[in-house]
Amino acid sequence: MKEQFVSLRDAVRAFAGAMNLIDSEISDHHEKVAYFAYQLATALDFPERERKLTFYGALLHDVGSVTMDQGLSLRELEQLPRALARAGASLLRRSEALARLSDIVEASQSPWRKLKLAPEALLRPRLMGQIIHLSDAVALLLKEKEHPLNQVEYIRSCVAQVGEREFHPQVLRAFEEVAGREVVWLDLQYRPEIFLDYVPDDRWLTLEEMKRLTEFMSSIIDFRSPFTAMHSAGVAATAAGLGRLAGMSEAEQAMLRIAGDLHDIGKLKTPRAILEKPGRLTESEFNIMKEHAYDSFRILSEVRGLEQIADWAALHHEKLNGSGYPFHLKGETLSLGSRILAVADVFSAVTEDRPYRKGMDREAAIQVLEGDADRGALSRSLVALLTRHYDELSALRAEASDAAGQRYRESLPAPEEA
Numbered sequence: 001m002k003e004q005f006v007s008l009r010d011a012v013r014a015f016a017g018a019m020n021l022i023d024s025e026i027s028d029h030h031e032k033v034a035y036f037a038y039q040l041a042t043a044l045d046f047p048e049r050e051r052k053l054t055f056y057g058a059l060l061h062d063v064g065s066v067t068m069d070q071g072l073s074l075r076e077l078e079q080l081p082r083a084l085a086r087a088g089a090s091l092l093r094r095s096e097a098l099a100r101l102s103d104i105v106e107a108s109q110s111p112w113r114k115l116k117l118a119p120e121a122l123l124r125p126r127l128m129g130q131i132i133h134l135s136d137a138v139a140l141l142l143k144e145k146e147h148p149l150n151q152v153e154y155i156r157s158c159v160a161q162v163g164e165r166e167f168h169p170q171v172l173r174a175f176e177e178v179a180g181r182e183v184v185w186l187d188l189q190y191r192p193e194i195f196l197d198y199v200p201d202d203r204w205l206t207l208e209e210m211k212r213l214t215e216f217m218s219s220i221i222d223f224r225s226p227f228t229a230m231h232s233a234g235v236a237a238t239a240a241g242l243g244r245l246a247g248m249s250e251a252e253q254a255m256l257r258i259a260g261d262l263h264d265i266g267k268l269k270t271p272r273a274i275l276e277k278p279g280r281l282t283e284s285e286f287n288i289m290k291e292h293a294y295d296s297f298r299i300l301s302e303v304r305g306l307e308q309i310a311d312w313a314a315l316h317h318e319k320l321n322g323s324g325y326p327f328h329l330k331g332e333t334l335s336l337g338s339r340i341l342a343v344a345d346v347f348s349a350v351t352e353d354r355p356y357r358k359g360m361d362r363e364a365a366i367q368v369l370e371g372d373a374d375r376g377a378l379s380r381s382l383v384a385l386l387t388r389h390y391d392e393l394s395a396l397r398a399e400a401s402d403a404a405g406q407r408y409r410e411s412l413p414a415p416e417e418a
C-alpha cells in the first residue's frame with residue numbers, strides 16, 4: 001500500500017479545533033487569534049517564514065491549558081498568563097515539529113514592560129509573542145453577538161490605554177494599520193471559512209511525520225486528565241501489534257498507531273469530573289461521555305489524507321452487533337482497522353492501572369474480552385488472536401503506557417509555575 005500523506009494545514013486546523021473543545025464558550029478563539037496575528041505579521045513586513053511561525057504559534061498559544069486546572073474556563077485561564085505560557089512552551093519543546101514555536105508561545109502572554117528585559121537573542125520570538133499577545137487581547141475583547149465594526153473604536157481605546165506597558169511599539173503601530181481595515185474585522189466574524197485562506201501553506205506530511213505529530217497531539221489529549229494519561233499510547237501500541245499479527249502492512253500498522261493515538265481526541269471536551277469519576281457513570285454523565293466519539297470523528301474526518309485513519313479511530317465504540325455508539329454501525333460496515341481499534345481500546349481500558357483500581361490480570365481481562373465476543377460486540381477472531389499473543393501484546397501496551405507516563409511527568413510544569 002502506498003505511503004499516506006496528510007495535509008499539515010488540515011492537521012494543525014484539526015488540532016486547533018480540538019483545542020477549542022476545551023472551552024465551548026469561546027468559539028474558534030485560536031483560529032481568530034491566528035488570523036489576526038497573521039495580519040499583524042504581514043503589516044510588519046515579516047518574511048513568509050516568520051509569518052508562518054507567528055501564525056502557528058498563535059494557533060497553539062493556549063496549548064498549556066491542558067496541563068492546568070481543568071475547572072477553569074479559557075477566559076479564566078487567560079488571567080494566569082505566565083503560567084499558561086510556560087506550560088505551553090514546555091509542552092511544545094517536546095515535539096520535534098513544534099519546538100520552534102516554544103519561545104514564541106512562552107513570550108505570548110507577557111507584557112512588553114517585562115519582556116523587553118529578556119535577552120537579546122530572543123528578539124524575534126519575543127516580537128512574534130507580542131503579536132500573539134495583542135491578537136489574543138483583540139479576540140477576547142471582540143464580542144460575537146455585536147456588529148464587529150461598532151466595536152473597533154472601543155477595542156482601539158482599550159489597546160491604547162495600556163499602550164507600551166503591554167505591547168511592543170512596533171506591534172502597536174501595526175495594530176493601528178490593521179485595525180483601520182474593515183475587512184479584517186468582518187473576516188474575524190466570518191468563520192470558519194477565512195481560516196483556510198490565511199493558512200500560509202499546505203505542506204503534506206509523510207506518514208512518519210504524521211506519526212510523530214500525533215504522538216505529540218495524543219500526549220496533549222492525555223493531559224486532560226492524569227488518570228487517562230498513558231491510555232492513548234497503550235491503545236496505539238496494542239492496535240499496531242494486533243495489526244501486525246493480523247497480517248497488515250507496515251504502513252497500515254503505522255496508521256493504526258496514529259488512530260490509537262488520536263481515538264479519544266474528542267475527550268478534550270469531556271468534563272474532568274466525568275473522566276475521573278471512580279465509580280459508574282450516571283445515565284446523563286454517560287450521555288456526555290458518549291459525545292467524545294462523535295467529536296473525534298468530526299475533528300479527524302476533516303483532515304485530508306486522514307480519512308482512513310479517522311474511520312478507524314473514531315469508530316472505536318461501535319460494536320459488531322450494532323450496540324455501539326454513535327453510529328450504530330454493524331458487522332460488515334466496520335473495517336478490520338475499526339475492529340482492531342475497538343478490541344485494543346477495551347483491552348487497554350481494562351488492563352490499565354487507574355488511581356482507584358488496579359488493572360485486571362490476564363484471566364480477568366480475557367474473560368471480559370471473550371464475554372464481549374460472545375455477545376457479538378467484539379470480533380471473535382481478533383479476541384482469539386489477542387489471547388494467543390497475550391503476553392507479547394500486554395508487554396507492548398505496558399511499555400508504551402509507561403513511556404507515555406514518563407513523558408507526561410517530565411513535562412508537567414514545575415509546581416511554582418503552576
Ligand SMILES: [Fe+2]
Nearest residue numbers: 263264292316
Ligand atoms: Fe473512547
Ligand SMILES: [Fe+2]
Nearest residue numbers: 235263264345
Ligand atoms: Fe479510549
